[in-house]
Amino acid sequence: MTDTRTVLVTGPAKGIGRGIAERFLEAGYAAVLFDIDRDELLRVWGPSRTGGSVLPIAGDAAEEDDVRAAVSQAIERFGRLDALVNNAGIEIAGRVDQLTAAQWDRQIAVNLKSAFLFSRHVVPCMRGRGGAIVNISSVHAFYAYPGCAAYDASKAGMIGLTRAMALDHGPDGIRVNAVCPGYIRTPLLEQWLSTLPDRESALREVLKAHPLGRIGTPRDIAEAVFFLASDAASFISGTCLIVDGAMTAPGH
Numbered sequence: 001m002t003d004t005r006t007v008l009v010t011g012p013a014k015g016i017g018r019g020i021a022e023r024f025l026e027a028g029y030a031a032v033l034f035d036i037d038r039d040e041l042l043r044v045w046g047p048s049r050t051g052g053s054v055l056p057i058a059g060d061a062a063e064e065d066d067v068r069a070a071v072s073q074a075i076e077r078f079g080r081l082d083a084l085v086n087n088a089g090i091e092i093a094g095r096v097d098q099l100t101a102a103q104w105d106r107q108i109a110v111n112l113k114s115a116f117l118f119s120r121h122v123v124p125c126m127r128g129r130g131g132a133i134v135n136i137s138s139v140h141a142f143y144a145y146p147g148c149a150a151y152d153a154s155k156a157g158m159i160g161l162t163r164a165m166a167l168d169h170g171p172d173g174i175r176v177n178a179v180c181p182g183y184i185r186t187p188l189l190e191q192w193l194s195t196l197p198d199r200e201s202a203l204r205e206v207l208k209a210h211p212l213g214r215i216g217t218p219r220d221i222a223e224a225v226f227f228l229a230s231d232a233a234s235f236i237s238g239t240c241l242i243v244d245g246a247m248t249a250p251g252h
């Protein structure tokens with residue numbers, strides 16, 4: 001077993017997950033990086049860039065066979081997992097009268113079942129030795145936004161899962177917390193903006209909603225995640241940290 005602490009991050013090929021992976025690597029962790037987008041994963045995290053401390057694995061976080069194989073490859077390579085960051089996510093827009101049952105199932109599978117699956121396979125590796133799990137939820141867990149029914153439900157579910165796991169696995173020395181980002185500049189945000197009739201005025205409205213006067217960056221979220229996974233947070237478990245530039249401070 002390596003002496004180096006090891007993190008497994010889902011969805012690290014882009015956006016917030018990429019920022020999280022960079023933060024852990026800077027701190028000297030080895031990183032197992034699991035993403036469905038094989039090309040982007042290998043472009044960003046292939047051996048030419050990263051060397052021996054990174055293990056990129058392509059797969060679907062909603063498929064248990066892929067998850068099981070990834071966790072066993074991680075243990076085979078590094079012998080330990082100290083932190084798990086359940087970050088992979090998608091947004092399928094629509095009200096309940098617009099979404100199909102298949103869209104609902106995919107939204108919940110990628111955003112929520114994936115966290116269950118990775119936790120299911122990682123908890124036995126952490127039990128006894130201890131570890132930290134950080135789930136990426138959203139301000140959508142607490143506040144509804146128009147036309148986001150399945151996404152909002154998936155992110156609220158992530159909070160329930162976080163609390164349940166913190167309760168059940170505290171005695172195993174495993175801490176479980178959630179980070180709830182507000183608007184963060186990533187490909188996912190760009191994808192949402194591109195669906196709106198007037199992208200520029202929507203962006204102005206979004207900026208106006210942030211008392212800090214800017215949209216967040218992947219690094220803003222990575223710092224919060226790293227803190228929650230670190231020993232500095234050793235008495236923090238079962239909680240949700242909102243990182244949104246005070247956007248939700250007024251109540252929405």
Ligand SMILES: NC(=O)c1ccc[n+]([C@@H]2O[C@H](COP(=O)([O-])OP(=O)(O)OC[C@H]3O[C@@H](n4cnc5c(N)ncnc54)[C@H](O)[C@@H]3O)[C@@H](O)[C@H]2O)c1
Nearest residue numbers: 011013014015016036037061088089138183184186187188
């Ligand atoms: N960007 C925001 O404003 C924002 C706000 C709140 C919460 N979030 C949440 O943060 C997380 C990351 O979002 P982002 O903005 O970086 O998104 P992104 O689309 O920029 O990146 C998501 C990454 O997850 C990967 N992914 C998607 N489905 C996957 C699957 N089935 N299996 C494995 N990997 C998969 C993608 O390939 C991509 O690399 C998501 O859970 C999202 O809901 C984002």
